[in-house]
Every structure is written in C-alpha cells, then in structure tokens.
Amino acid sequence: MSLDIRPVVSSLLRNRTGAVLVAFQIAIALAVLVNAVFIVHQRIEKMGRPTRIDDANLFGIQIAEFTSRFNYDASMHEDLAYLRSLPGVVSASVSNSIPLGISGSATTVWTQPDSKGQRAQINYFSMDEQGLNTLGVPLLAGRAFRATEILPPVTLTDTSQFVPQLIVTQVVAQHLFPHDNALGKTVYDSRGNPATIIGIIDNMIGTGWGGYEGIDQVAIMPQLPRLYGFDYLVRTEPGKRNAIMRTVEEHLSTSNPDRVIKSVRSVEYYKKLLYRDDRNMGVFLITVTALLLAIASLGIFGLATFNVSARTKQIGTRRAVGARRGDIVRYFMVENGLITTAGILVGCALALGIGYWLSLQYQLPRLDLYYLVGGVLGLWIIGQLAAWQPARRASTVSPSVATRTV
Amino acid sequence: MYAYYVRLALKSFGRNRGLTALMLGAIALGIAVCIMTMTVYHAMSGNPIWWKNDRLYAVTMDNWDPTRPERPQYPDLPPAQLTYKDGIYLLGSNIPERKVLMYARQSVLTGGAAQRKPLPVSTRVTTSDFFSMFDVPFLYGGGWDSSGDQNALPVIVLSKEQNEKLFGGINSVGRTIRWDDHEFRVVGVLDAWSPTPRFYDLNNGAFSTPDDVYIPFGWTRTLEQYPNGGDTSCWRPEKLDTFADFLGSDCVWTQMWVELPNRASRERMQGLMDGYWAEQRKAGRFPRPRDNRLTNVGQWLKDQGVVQNDNRLLVGIAFAFLTVCLLNTVGILLAKFLNAAPIAGVRRALGASRRQIFIQHIIEVGVLAAGGALLGLGLGALGLWGVHALYVTNSQVDTVADITGGYQQLTHFDPISVFWAVVLAVVSALAAGLYPAWRIGRVAPAVYLKSQ
Numbered sequence: 015m016s017l018d019i020r021p022v023v024s025s026l027l028r029n030r031t032g033a034v035l036v037a038f039q040i041a042i043a044l045a046v047l048v049n050a051v052f053i054v055h056q057r058i059e060k061m062g063r064p065t066r067i068d069d070a071n072l073f074g075i076q077i078a079e080f081t082s083r084f085n086y087d088a089s090m091h092e093d094l095a096y097l098r099s100l101p102g103v104v105s106a107s108v109s110n111s112i113p114l115g116i117s118g119s120a121t122t123v124w125t126q127p128d129s130k131g132q133r134a135q136i137n138y139f140s141m142d143e144q145g146l147n148t149l150g151v152p153l154l155a156g157r158a159f160r161a162t163e164i165l166p167p168v169t170l171t172d173t174s175q176f177v178p179q180l181i182v183t184q185v186v187a188q189h190l191f192p193h194d195n196a197l198g199k200t201v202y203d204s205r206g207n208p209a210t211i212i213g214i215i216d217n218m219i220g221t222g223w224g225g226y227e228g229i230d231q232v233a234i235m236p237q238l239p240r241l242y243g244f245d246y247l248v249r250t251e252p253g254k255r256n257a258i259m260r261t262v263e264e265h266l267s268t269s270n271p272d273r274v275i276k277s278v279r280s281v282e283y284y285k286k287l288l289y290r291d292d293r294n295m296g297v298f299l300i301t302v303t304a305l306l307l308a309i310a311s312l313g314i315f316g317l318a319t320f321n322v323s324a325r326t327k328q329i330g331t332r333r334a335v336g337a338r339r340g341d342i343v344r345y346f347m348v349e350n351g352l353i354t355t356a357g358i359l360v361g362c363a364l365a366l367g368i369g370y371w372l373s374l375q376y377q378l379p380r381l382d383l384y385y386l387v388g389g390v391l392g393l394w395i396i397g398q399l400a401a402w403q404p405a406r407r408a409s410t411v412s413p414s415v416a417t418r419t420v
Numbered sequence: 421m422y423a424y425y426v427r428l429a430l431k432s433f434g435r436n437r438g439l440t441a442l443m444l445g446a447i448a449l450g451i452a453v454c455i456m457t458m459t460v461y462h463a464m465s466g467n468p469i470w471w472k473n474d475r476l477y478a479v480t481m482d483n484w485d486p487t488r489p490e491r492p493q494y495p496d497l498p499p500a501q502l503t504y505k506d507g508i509y510l511l512g513s514n515i516p517e518r519k520v521l522m523y524a525r526q527s528v529l530t531g532g533a534a535q536r537k538p539l540p541v542s543t544r545v546t547t548s549d550f551f552s553m554f555d556v557p558f559l560y561g562g563g564w565d566s567s568g569d570q571n572a573l574p575v576i577v578l579s580k581e582q583n584e585k586l587f588g589g590i591n592s593v594g595r596t597i598r599w600d601d602h603e604f605r606v607v608g609v610l611d612a613w614s615p616t617p618r619f620y621d622l623n624n625g626a627f628s629t630p631d632d633v634y635i636p637f638g639w640t641r642t643l644e645q646y647p648n649g650g651d652t653s654c655w656r657p658e659k660l661d662t663f664a665d666f667l668g669s670d671c672v673w674t675q676m677w678v679e680l681p682n683r684a685s686r687e688r689m690q691g692l693m694d695g696y697w698a699e700q701r702k703a704g705r706f707p708r709p710r711d712n713r714l715t716n717v718g719q720w721l722k723d724q725g726v727v728q729n730d731n732r733l734l735v736g737i738a739f740a741f742l743t744v745c746l747l748n749t750v751g752i753l754l755a756k757f758l759n760a761a762p763i764a765g766v767r768r769a770l771g772a773s774r775r776q777i778f779i780q781h782i783i784e785v786g787v788l789a790a791g792g793a794l795l796g797l798g799l800g801a802l803g804l805w806g807v808h809a810l811y812v813t814n815s816q817v818d819t820v821a822d823i824t825g826g827y828q829q830l831t832h833f834d835p836i837s838v839f840w841a842v843v844l845a846v847v848s849a850l851a852a853g854l855y856p857a858w859r860i861g862r863v864a865p866a867v868y869l870k871s872q
Binding site: 031032035036038039042043045046050053078080081082116129170171172173174203204205206225227241242243267271274276290291293294295297298299302305306309310312313316317320323324372375376 | 439442446449453492493526527528530537538539540600601625644646648652655656657659660661662663665666728729730733734737738740741743744745747748750751752754755756758759807810811859
C-alpha cells in the first residue's frame with residue numbers, strides 16, 4: 015500500500031506557514047517534555063531514597079533550657095524515664111539533632127593522627143545507649159553502646175575532648191578504610207584524639223544541615239548533648255505516634271518551668287521539609303509539561319480542522335473521481351505525520367542541546383537517550399491522535415460537494 | 421472607526437467560539453505561567469536594600485585551612501562569617517560610617533503581659549548600628565547607643581510580631597521582660613520588616629523570617645554561651661577549653677557588615693583588612709592566599725547561591741511555554757483570518773486600503789490580547805496561591821517561624837511583576853498577530869470576487 019507522500023508534500027510546500035508553526039510547537043514540546051521528565055525522574059528517585067531508619071514511627075522533641083536553675087541531669091533522667099514508661103513507646107534517647115532535620119553538627123576524622131591518612135567528614139548524632147534502637151537503623155557489624163560508655167555532655171571546659179568510641183555508617187567505613195574492615199580500627203579527630211570504631215550501621219540519612227551531598231556520612235557518638243542544645247527522639251509502635259506526641263507535648267510543657275518545649279514534630283514532617291523543593295519542582299514541571307502538551311495538541315487539532323474545512327471542495331472532487339474514505343483519512347494522517355516528524359527531528363536536536371547545556375550549567379547528569387526515544391514515540395502518537403478526528407470528518411465530505419459552486 | 425473595528429472583532433470571536441477560546445486560553449496560560457515563575461524569581465534574586473547597594477558591604481576574610489576551602493561547594497569563596505577576634509578588631513576602625521558585628525541565638529522570653537507560656541524566640545545579638553545601617557523601621561522607641569557594643573546593657577528591641585504576642589501590640593517601650601531569665605527593658609519595637617532574601621544572615625535559609633528580638637553585642641562575654649542560632653564552623657586543631665579560648669579561636673560564627681559611603685573609604689577599609697591580614701600572617705594565622713573581601717549586597721546574594729538553579733530552570737521553561745502558546749496563537753489567527761479572506765476581499769474591492777484591513781485585524785488581535793492578559797493575571801494569581809500552598813501545607817504555624825515564613829514573601833503578587841506581565845502579554849500577543857494581520861492585508865481582492 016502506497017502512502018502517496020508526493021502529493022501531500024507538494025501541497026504542504028505550497029502552504030508552509032501553518033505547518034511550520036505546528037512543527038515548531040512540536041519541537042519545543044518535545045525538548046521540554048524529555049528534559050522535564052528526566053529531571054522529575056531524578057527527583058522522584060531522590061525522594062524515594064530509603065532513610066534506613068524507622069522514620070514513620072519516630073518523632074523529635076526540641077528542648078530549650080533557659081534558667082540557671084535548670085538541672086540538666088535530673089531533668090534528663092526524669093524526662094527519659096517518663097518517655098520510656100509510656101505504653102506504645104519502643105525506645106527513646108536524647109540527641110543533639112533530629113534525623114532529616116535542618117540543624118546538626120559535623121566533624122572530621124582521619125585514619126592517622128595530625129590530620130593525616132584517609133579523611134571523612136561525619137555528620138554526627140550524640141546519643142545515649144538507646145540511640146541506635148531508637149533510630150531503628152540496622153547494625154551491620156560490631157555492637158551498640160552500653161549505658162556505662164555514655165559520656166556526660168561537653169562543657170565549656172572540655173570542648174577539646176573527643177569520644178573514645180564511634181559507630182559509623184558503611185559509607186564512612188569504606189571512605190576511611192577502602193581495603194580493610196573498619197571495625198575495631200582507630201580514627202583521630204583534628205587534635206589527634208583517638209576513637210575506636212565499635213559498630214558499623216547501614217547508610218542512614220543524617221541531617222540536611224550542610225547540604226544533601228554526603229547526607230549518609232553519619233556517625234553516632236556515645237555522649238549526652240548540651241552545648242548547642244538538645245532534643246529527645248522517640249520511637250513508637252506503628253500507628254501510635256500521633257497519639258503519643260499529643261500526650262507527651264501536654265505533659266512535658268508543664269512538668270518543668272526551667273525549660274521550654276520548642277516543638278514536638280514527627281520525623282516525617284522533617285522529611286517533607288527536606289524534600290520540599292524537589293517535590294514542588296516536580297509538581298511544577300509535571301503541570302507545565304502537561305499543559306504544554308495539551309496546548310501543542312490543540313494546535314495540531316486546530317490546524318488539521320482548518321485544513322479540512324479549507325479543502326472541502328478538493329476533498330469532494332477527490333471523492334467524486336474515485337478516492338475512497340480511507341484514502342482521505344490517510345491523506346490527512348500522512349500530512350500530520352510529516353509535520354510531526356519534521357517537528358520531532360528539530361525537537362531531538364533541541365532536546366539534546368538543552369540536555370547538554372543543563373548538564374554543563376547545573377551539574378546534572380547527561381540526558382538519558384531512552385527518554386528521547388520515549389518522547390519521540392509519545393509526541394508522534396499525540397500528533398496522530400490530535401489529527402484523527404478532523405481526518406475522520408474530512409472523509410465524510412460528500413462527493414456531491416464537487417459539483418456545487420461554493 | 422475604531423469602535424466599529426472593535427465591534428467587528430467581537431463579532432468575529434462570536435463566529436468561531438471554539439478557536440477564540442483556544443487562543444484566549446493559550447495566551448492566558450502562557451502569561452500565567454510566566455507571572456508565577458517571574459514573581460518567585462524576582463523575589464529570590466531581588467536586592468531587598470538596593471538603594472544602599474553602593475554603600476553596604478559584607479566583610480569576609482579567608483582564615484581557613486590551607487589544604488581545603490571552608491565550603492567544598494564554593495571553593496573560590498572565603499567563609500561567609502568572621503572569627504570573633506577579627507570582627508572585634510575591624511569593629512574598632514573608624515573608617516566605616518556604620519558597622520555591624522552580630523550573630524543569632526535561640527532563647528526564651530518570659531514575663532510578657534499577654535504571654536503566659538515561655539516563648540522560644542530567635543535573638544540577634546548585634547552592635548548598635550544594625551537598625552540605622554539596614555534602614556529598619558521602628559514603630560515605637562529606637563535602638564541603643566554604642567556603649568552596648570562592649571557592655572551588657574539590659575535593653576531589648578522586639579519585632580512587631582513578638583510585641584503583639586507579648587504585649588498585645590501596645591507601645592511596650594519601658595516595660596520589662598525576661599530574656600533567658602535575665603531582666604531586660606524594652607527600648608524599641610520594630611514596624612513590619614522582612615527583607616527577602618534575608619541578605620544580612622543567610623545561615624538559616626535565605627528565605628527565613630527576620631529575628632524576633634535584638635540585644636546588644638556586649639552580652640556575648642557576659643553570657644559565656646556558644647552561639648546556637650546559626651552556624652559555627654571551626655578547622656584549626658586548637659585548645660578550646662574555656663569560653664575565652666573559643667572567642668580567640670579560628671572558628672567563624674559572626675557576621676560583619678560595614679557602610680562605606682565612597683570609593684576612598686572603601687579603599688581605606690580594604691587597606692586596613694590587608695594590613696591586619698599581613699600582620700596576623702606573620703604571627704602564624706591566615707595560611708591561605710590573601711582573600712579579604714568587601715562584597716555589596718547584589719554580589720553577595722549571587723556569590724552565596726541564593727537564587728537556586730531550579731528557579732532559573734523554571735523561568736526558562738516558562739518562556740518556552742509562552743513561545744509554544746504564541747506559536748499556537750499565530751497559527752490559529754492565520755487560519756482564522758485566511759478563512760475569512762473573502763470578506764476582506766470584498767472590503768478591499770469596496771475601497772478599503774491594505775492599511776485599513778491591517779488595522780482592522782490588528783485591533784482584533786489587540787482585543788484578544790487584552791482578554792488574554794486579564795485572564796492570565798487571574799490565572800497567575802491563582803497559580804501563585806497554589807505555589808504558596810505547596811510551600812506551607814506541611815508546616816502548621818511554627819513556634820519559631822524559621823522554616824517557611826519567608827516563602828510567603830516569595831509568592832506575593834508584587835506590582836512590578838504584574839506590570840511586566842501585562843506588558844509581556846500585550847506585546848507578545850500583538851507580535852503574534854502582526855504576521856497574520858499583514859498576510860490578510862495582502863490578499864488580492866480579485867480572487868475572492870470570482871464566482872467561487
């Protein structure tokens with residue numbers, strides 16, 4: 015079956031403007047579609063990254079002490095005992111920061127004293143012996159801290175101290191000891207104080223403070239936090255988190271007049287904030303791309319409709335001299351196919367160009383060609399669908415039209 | 421004549437309702453998307469104190485580790501903050517007309533007349549020039565004098581919002597309040613003030629709200645507490661066993677800004693910094709190459725990456741979108757006008773000049789553009805409301821409004837963006853109509869007067 019491209023082409027060449035306009039719309043739509051889908055897919059992957067902690071059942075309580083009467087040890091003992099006594103609470107710990115939250119602390123360790131050897135920046139959590147269990151992060155090797163190993167908080171007079179033991183994530187262990195098992199090895203802080211790695215945990219997501227790069231380079235330190243403030247972290251049984259949060263907020267906000275509860279929020283809340291910009295970018299890109307496709311397909315539809323109504327007489331003539339309905343439909347579909355293909359060719363170049371420019375400008379990965387193939391197929395189908403109804407209408411033109419004047 | 425053309429235009433719209441709706445919708449959507457992205461971009465990249473752009477300078481000195489920069493993502497920048505000792509040294513200079521050294525703390529207020537529960541707030545601990553230097557408006561009272569730069573004067577300035585929470589919005593100057601359990605006297609209440617981006621301290625996010633309360637910098641030594649409201653960054657393995665050690669350390673945690681009225685004073689200030697740098701370097705500090713900077717606000721916002729890549733990308737996509745919408749409109753207009761070419765042919769035969777045919781059609785386009793612009797403004801407002809909702813849905817009212825507060829500013833319908841959007845709408849739609857109107861003006865009347 016011949017598609018009879020020649021007459022379609024020569025008719026298109028005689029009436030270029032409308033076709034060129036539609037082809038350009040298709041080109042831009044393809045370039046935006048392909049790159050937008052590529053970016054959205056990256057964001058979805060980022061948001062879906064496993065936290066490797068029990069984030070659905072965790073919540074954090076931010077505390078601020080504000081009078082000199084505040085008794086840190088007594089208050090902490092009382093609060094933790096209360097939290098751990100609540101039915102539905104799996105475990106609770108004090109912590110210097112809340113996982114996936116916006117504030118945190120970091121330090122650097124080396125495999126040799128005097129800042130020599132392999133180096134790793136670690137985002138650390140100062141917690142007590144229930145810390146690991148509260149986070150819910152899997153312990154891959156070694157052991158958790160014992161109650162006797164938890165150090166009192168750093169004060170103004172011993173800020174230069176370091177902890178004697180560390181638990182680190184797998185990625186930190188590999189960073190520091192690429193060829194060895196890190197368990198039991200010694201690392202040093204910038205002042206040369208040693209610490210032994212006694213446990214290796216799964217690559218949990220730490221705090222968003224300091225950027226998303228290296229967010230899983232986490233360490234747990236066996237020390238109570240205080241100097242930069244402290245929080246409580248509570249892990250509950252599934253489904254009980256919200257009720258416990260309400261109870262806890264009510265009790266703690268009146269139980270001690272020398273400190274104040276700044277907030278009681280779920281870790282899911284912080285997670286949403288951490289990925290807020292990515293989510294919003296995704297929503298925006300999807301909306302704009304969908305609208306763009308809708309407008310481009312309406313443009314195709316509009317042009318085809320116009321062509322059909324402008325050519326009613328020719329169609330009638332063709333029908334009168336023997337063209338079948340199928341021939342008429344085919345003519346318009348081929349015409350649309352040619353325009354769409356031309357647009358797609360320009361669009362491919364545009365999409366690759368933009369993708370390349372974005373990868374240079376914004377350090378994005380290079381555009382994956384699968385996206386381009388998908389975009390080409392998608393636009394081609396959209397083009398044919400948009401032209402289908404006008405082409406069908408054209409085929410219903412009666413041959414008798416040819417014999418009428420106007 | 422023109423009224424007649426407008427009437428003709430409206431009639432023509434009535435003939436092709438579907439196509440007209442499609443064009444209106446396309447123009448309006450294109451404009452709405454542009455308004456949304458431009459508003460957000462404008463707020464993000466705007467300089468909130470542009471009238472002082474040639475006077476205000478952020479002071480930075482690169483005191484960092486010889487082997488690596490402070491922030492790996494900005495390898496060519498010195499740290500954004502100063503050490504306490506360098507800040508104090510530069511504060512002693514008389515070269516700047518005004519100078520500010522400051523940092524943020526988390527603290528708790530008690531004893532307000534209208535506030536029963538202790539109120540967690542963010543506090544700016546700052547030298548006295550802060551208010552005059554950044555043109556901060558006062559509702560009641562004022563700041564404090566420069567003796568507060570060294571001494572722990574028990575005076576406090578409240579933001580408008582905090583004054584409402586603590587005292588129900590009355591003139592609270594002269595009242596006392598407890599700040600972290602120390603007694604303070606209220607000396608001033610600010611009027612609404614929310615520079616976006618919060619250029620003077622970007623630590624807690626460029627779009628966070630300004631601080632809740634302000635106290636004199638002289639409290640730093642008295643309090644003997646680490647600054648827990650911002651960013652403290654250290655690199656040197658030095659002894660940190662007392663608060664004095666901390667103040668004398670190479671840790672950066674204070675922000676410094678100076679007001680330099682002219683080029684001469686700027687050069688003198690740069691000279692002072694470079695001289696101090698050389699002297700300190702001899703004593704073993706500043707191991708990195710010399711990089712002492714005075715950066716104006718516009719450059720500062722660029723350097724510190726306040727406008728995110730995402731937003732630049734969105735503006736680009738918005739313009740691609742508008743282009744598609746306009747191409748679409750050109751195509752439909754062309755088809756529509758040519759479809760009605762016989763009528764234009766008759767008009768030409770009856771004596772209408774090409775010019776008149778052109779004007780008639782460009783007026784039709786103009787009416788369409790105006791309608792599209794109006795609709796686009798409405799849609800844009802709706803869209804901004806949607807963007808706003810996206811940012812605030814998952815953050816109920818915060819006790820410390822540090823997380824989302826400033827995003828409200830980003831999604832305000834500001835007059836400048838609206839003005840540009842209208843200009844954009846009318847110009848782009850007219851441009852879209854130019855070619856079709858010209859084409860229709862060129863039709864040869866004879867063709868349409870034949871029997872067909």
